[in-house]
Amino acid sequence: MKPSNKPRIAVDAMGGDSGPSVVVPGAVEAARRHNLAIVLVGDESSISTELYKLDTTGLDISIVHAGDVAEMSEKPSEILRRKTDTSIQVACRLVKDGAADGVVSAGHSGATAACGMFIIGRIRGVKRPAFASVLPTVKKPMVLLDVGANVDSKPQHLFQFAIMGDVFARDVLGYNAPSVGLMSIGEEEGKGNSTVRKAFELIRDSAVSFRGNVEGRDVFTGDVDVIVCDGFVGNVVLKLSEGLGSSLGKVLKRELLGSWLGRIGTFLAKGRLKRFAKFVDYAEYGGAPILGLNGIVIVSHGSSNQKAITNAVKMGGQFVLSGANEHLKAALQADREILKAAG
Amino acid sequence: MKPSNKPRIAVDAMGGDSGPSVVVPGAVEAARRHNLAIVLVGDESSISTELYKLDTTGLDISIVHAGDVAEMSEKPSEILRRKTDTSIQVACRLVKDGAADGVVSAGHSGATAACGMFIIGRIRGVKRPAFASVLPTVKKPMVLLDVGANVDSKPQHLFQFAIMGDVFARDVLGYNAPSVGLMSIGEEEGKGNSTVRKAFELIRDSAVSFRGNVEGRDVFTGDVDVIVCDGFVGNVVLKLSEGLGSSLGKVLKRELLGSWLGRIGTFLAKGRLKRFAKFVDYAEYGGAPILGLNGIVIVSHGSSNQKAITNAVKMGGQFVLSGANEHLKAALQADREILKAAG
Numbered sequence: 001m002k003p004s005n006k007p008r009i010a011v012d013a014m015g016g017d018s019g020p021s022v023v024v025p026g027a028v029e030a031a032r033r034h035n036l037a038i039v040l041v042g043d044e045s046s047i048s049t050e051l052y053k054l055d056t057t058g059l060d061i062s063i064v065h066a067g068d069v070a071e072m073s074e075k076p077s078e079i080l081r082r083k084t085d086t087s088i089q090v091a092c093r094l095v096k097d098g099a100a101d102g103v104v105s106a107g108h109s110g111a112t113a114a115c116g117m118f119i120i121g122r123i124r125g126v127k128r129p130a131f132a133s134v135l136p137t138v139k140k141p142m143v144l145l146d147v148g149a150n151v152d153s154k155p156q157h158l159f160q161f162a163i164m165g166d167v168f169a170r171d172v173l174g175y176n177a178p179s180v181g182l183m184s185i186g187e188e189e190g191k192g193n194s195t196v197r198k199a200f201e202l203i204r205d206s207a208v209s210f211r212g213n214v215e216g217r218d219v220f221t222g223d224v225d226v227i228v229c230d231g232f233v234g235n236v237v238l239k240l241s242e243g244l245g246s247s248l249g250k251v252l253k254r255e256l257l258g259s260w261l262g263r264i265g266t267f268l269a270k271g272r273l274k275r276f277a278k279f280v281d282y283a284e285y286g287g288a289p290i291l292g293l294n295g296i297v298i299v300s301h302g303s304s305n306q307k308a309i310t311n312a313v314k315m316g317g318q319f320v321l322s323g324a325n326e327h328l329k330a331a332l333q334a335d336r337e338i339l340k341a342a343g
Numbered sequence: 344m345k346p347s348n349k350p351r352i353a354v355d356a357m358g359g360d361s362g363p364s365v366v367v368p369g370a371v372e373a374a375r376r377h378n379l380a381i382v383l384v385g386d387e388s389s390i391s392t393e394l395y396k397l398d399t400t401g402l403d404i405s406i407v408h409a410g411d412v413a414e415m416s417e418k419p420s421e422i423l424r425r426k427t428d429t430s431i432q433v434a435c436r437l438v439k440d441g442a443a444d445g446v447v448s449a450g451h452s453g454a455t456a457a458c459g460m461f462i463i464g465r466i467r468g469v470k471r472p473a474f475a476s477v478l479p480t481v482k483k484p485m486v487l488l489d490v491g492a493n494v495d496s497k498p499q500h501l502f503q504f505a506i507m508g509d510v511f512a513r514d515v516l517g518y519n520a521p522s523v524g525l526m527s528i529g530e531e532e533g534k535g536n537s538t539v540r541k542a543f544e545l546i547r548d549s550a551v552s553f554r555g556n557v558e559g560r561d562v563f564t565g566d567v568d569v570i571v572c573d574g575f576v577g578n579v580v581l582k583l584s585e586g587l588g589s590s591l592g593k594v595l596k597r598e599l600l601g602s603w604l605g606r607i608g609t610f611l612a613k614g615r616l617k618r619f620a621k622f623v624d625y626a627e628y629g630g631a632p633i634l635g636l637n638g639i640v641i642v643s644h645g646s647s648n649q650k651a652i653t654n655a656v657k658m659g660g661q662f663v664l665s666g667a668n669e670h671l672k673a674a675l676q677a678d679r680e681i682l683k684a685a686g
Contacts, residue, residue, distance in 0.1 A: 148528055151536035185491055185578040193494035193575050216582030232536050233576055235528040239559030240580060 006037045006060060007320035009313050010091040010100035013042035013050075014069045015107025016309075017302050023106060024050035026309025031059045033310070036317040039100050041066050042087040066090035070107055072302075076114035088112050092119035095295035102296035102316040104287065106304045113149055116290050116297035123325065125332045128157045129292035131231070131299065132168055133238050134315075139222025143169050143178075146228075147288060148235035155198035156339055158182065158228055159206065162199075163331050164291040165226035166208040171322035172289075172315060178225035181214030183233060189213065195230070198342075203228070205338050207331070287312035289319065291328070296320060349380040349403060350663035352656050353434040353443035356385035356393075357412045358450025359652075360645050366449060367393035369652025374402045376653070379660040382443050384409050385430040409433035413450055415645075419457035431455050435462035438638035445639035445659040447630065449647045456492055459633050459640035466668065468675045471500045472635035474574070474642065475511055476581050477658075482565025486512050486521075490631060491578035498541035499682055501525065501571055502549065505542075506674050507634040508569035509551040514665035515632075515658060521568035524557030526576060532556065538573070541685075546571070548681050550674070630655035632662065634671070639663060 011027040013020045024040060024047060031038045037060035040047045044065040051061070066087040070079045079086060088107055092115040094100040103120075105112045113131070122129055132145035145165050150157060162180050169178035182200055184192035189200055191213055203210050211224050218224055219237060229237070287300035287308070296319040300312045319325075354370040356363045367383060367390060374381045380403035383390045387408040394404070409430040413422045422429060431450055435458040437443040446463075448455045456474070465472055473489035488508050493500060505523050512521035525543055527535035532543055534556055546553050554567050561567055562580060572580070630643035630651070639662040643655045662668075 151528070183579060185494070185575055185582075196575075216579040216584070217586030219583050220586050229579075232528055232539075233579055236526060236559040236572075236576055236580060237583060239528075240562050240583060241559070243560030243563050 006035055007102070007317040008037040008039060008060075008100045009316045009320075010039045010041050010064070010094045010103045011309075011313060012087045012091050012103065012105035012107050012112075013040045013047050014066070014087040015105040015112075015302075016300065016304050020046045020050045022304070022306050023309055025054055026304075026306040027104075027313055028054050028056055028059065028061060029306065030310045030313035030317070031056075031061055034314045034317050036060075036313060038062070038313070039064055039091075039094060041091040041094070042069070043067070064090060064094065070111040072108055074108070074111070076108070076110040079108070079111045080114055080118060086111070088115050089119065092116060092297070095120050095297075100295075101320040102298065104298045104300060104309070104312045104316050106287075106300035106302055106309065106312075109299045109302075112297060112299050113290060116293045120293050120295045120297065123292055123294055123329060123332070125329075125336065126164075126292035127160055128153070129290050130161050130164060131234075131288050132165060132291050133234070133288045134173070135219065135238075135241060137220045137222030140225075141173060142219065142222060142224065143173070143226045144219070144229070144234055144237060145226070145291065146231035146234050147238045148231045149290065150231040152232075153195065153230040155195055155202055156342070158195065158199035158230070159202040159335075159339065160292070160332070161228045162203045162206060162208050162210070162226070163335055164328060165228060167324055167328045167331055168289065168291055168319075169225050171324035171327060172318050173225075175225050177209050179211045179223075180208045180226040180228065181211045181218060181224040183215070183227050183229035183237075184213035185215065187213050187215065199228075202338055202342055206335050287315065289315065294325070296325070349378055350445070350660040351380040351382060351403075351443045352659045352663075353382045353384050353407070353437045353446045354652075354656060355430045355434050355446065355448035355450050355455075356383045356390050357409070357430040358448040358455075358645075359643065359647050360449075363389045363393045365647070365649050366652055368397060369647075369649040370447075370656055371397050371399060371402065371404065372649065373653045373656035373660070374399075374404055377657045377660050379403075379656065381405070381656070382407055382434075382437060384434040384437070385412070386410070407433060407437065413454040415451055417451070417454070419451070419453040422451070422454045423457055423461060429454070431458050432462065435459060435640070438463050438640075443638075444663040445641065447641045447643060447652070447655045447659050449630075449643035449645055449652065449655075452642045452645075455640060455642050456633060459636045459638075463636045463638045463640065466635055466637055466672060466675070468672075468679065469507075469635035470503055471496070472633050473504050473507060474577075474631050475508060475634055476577070476631045477516070478562065478581075478584060480563045480565030483568075484516060485562065485565060485567065486516070486569045487562070487577055487580060488569070488571060488634065489574035489577050490581045491574045492633065493574040495575075496538065496573040498538055498545055499685070501538065501542035501573070502545040502678075502682065503635070503675070504571045505546045505551050505553070505569070506549060506678055507671060508571060510667055510671045510674055511632065511634055511662075512568050514667035514670060515661050516568075518568050520552050522554045522566075523551045523569040523571065524554045524561060524567040526558075526570050526572035526580075527556035528558065530556050530558065542571075545681055545685055549678050630658065632658065637668070639668070
């Protein structure tokens, strides 16, 4: 590997439904547009074949061979126990060894999370790393976490999600004093279940700009920058949003094309309808970062297209450049007293 | 009150943001279109004023005076303790005394639930009554429950929600052998949190057509007829859906009206866009029934328009006519062994 001061992102070239043919050009595009060093991890020959088709002049791109892949049918625990040389394991070891700053994978998300957890490891003091997702809103993107790494979260986990979401929104999205909301089923303090009520008290005492409880309807208004919830709730919200966007798109299409006037109107408004489609297209927002690890790990959707890979790698670079993990460590240190006081 | 064999629905005339001026015409319309007897409960003089404006020839409409109202600022427990004569209390007592078959209220939903619970009472064997909501999908309406009556649900509660949702979908929506899904964060058995995993085993052994785990993305496809979840999750899903529908509508409008061609196209496609707007309009689907009580209680949104009230009253009539509560009792009896076996 060539030495370089750029953020260096290890990309699991074998991940995703289409593998190297989509991941390699997506990663190369990120290297060029966002001035990043890329390590492509996976089958050397397949990666070389894809790289050969592209112009990589002047880019810092290297290959690290990995002879195996994490199959979607395998459980994460089995992969960690029985295999050593899958592309995601090799990529995570590069981060552990300091040869890369972060990992992007569109492969087996459970395996990626497990490798992040057990190979790269948690930041000291982090109880539960969290999957964060950046969602479109009417105004500006919003961070939702956790979206699936943790179920049956305890109040102190939700508290740390608030701290991690705040740092991510500042450093990666560039928000100044982002507002943080706690997902509940009523805006007043005291609404929700017992876990949420206790988490409310903890977050209220932290340094984040706490907006108190928010509800499902607040997800897409853009009035709050970070929403904290248990991974079960967050995962349902994430998948529902993807599903509702696509369902509404289908209904809109059916209605518009169901009459002659509608068809003519649709033809004329095509450019604008495309911009609407972009709003509900999740590829715009790259991947879901796992926060709380000693290095950044970004999980992209298995069906990611080239643009989604580029955006996920870009997010990884921004994370590293901003020093987000150093800020997170400082924030966790500062808030340790709150957790201690709460027992 | 006149005797009649029609289902008799007590309507809280004081409920909702607009009170009698919206509720009374909505209820009268339901009486006419759906052949129902209506008891309007609330301030007699306000109700009479509204009724006077309408043609009620041949309709079975009566008034029962209630001198007080449940204020939105009051806690349900306070209302039950300190007041006796609010419109929702009087309406629920009519059901308890057999003078009405069901209640519709667009007022204080917490107070309505509490009055339903403590005045009308639970069906024997029902552990937790549930709020159900009928949501639009790409194909046909879908029942989601619980949407907010219960948080921290236990597996046996989710099990009974499945039984109640099945009966409601059959009797009120007219579905034959409705498919029932359990909300989780992965389709395979064993995914989800500990409560969901235990509920999975219980529902699998019941008489409902169990589809296993479903995910957030399945809510709007119409591929499953009933989705069961804890009230926290269901409430987030419900409010998110309302919010996302309206947010997408705003973005669509902004995009379409942002260019001349878009504006002309929009004008031409207007009729079709209106049908799309109808799809995301929750007034189409009336109110949220509370299932598991000795009589039907339907909670409508505070911002309900006349059409929403009419649809909620219609739903109440259908519930009574179909004998849904008798079917529910039989189903609960049949499934008692499963719960017993599970301890």
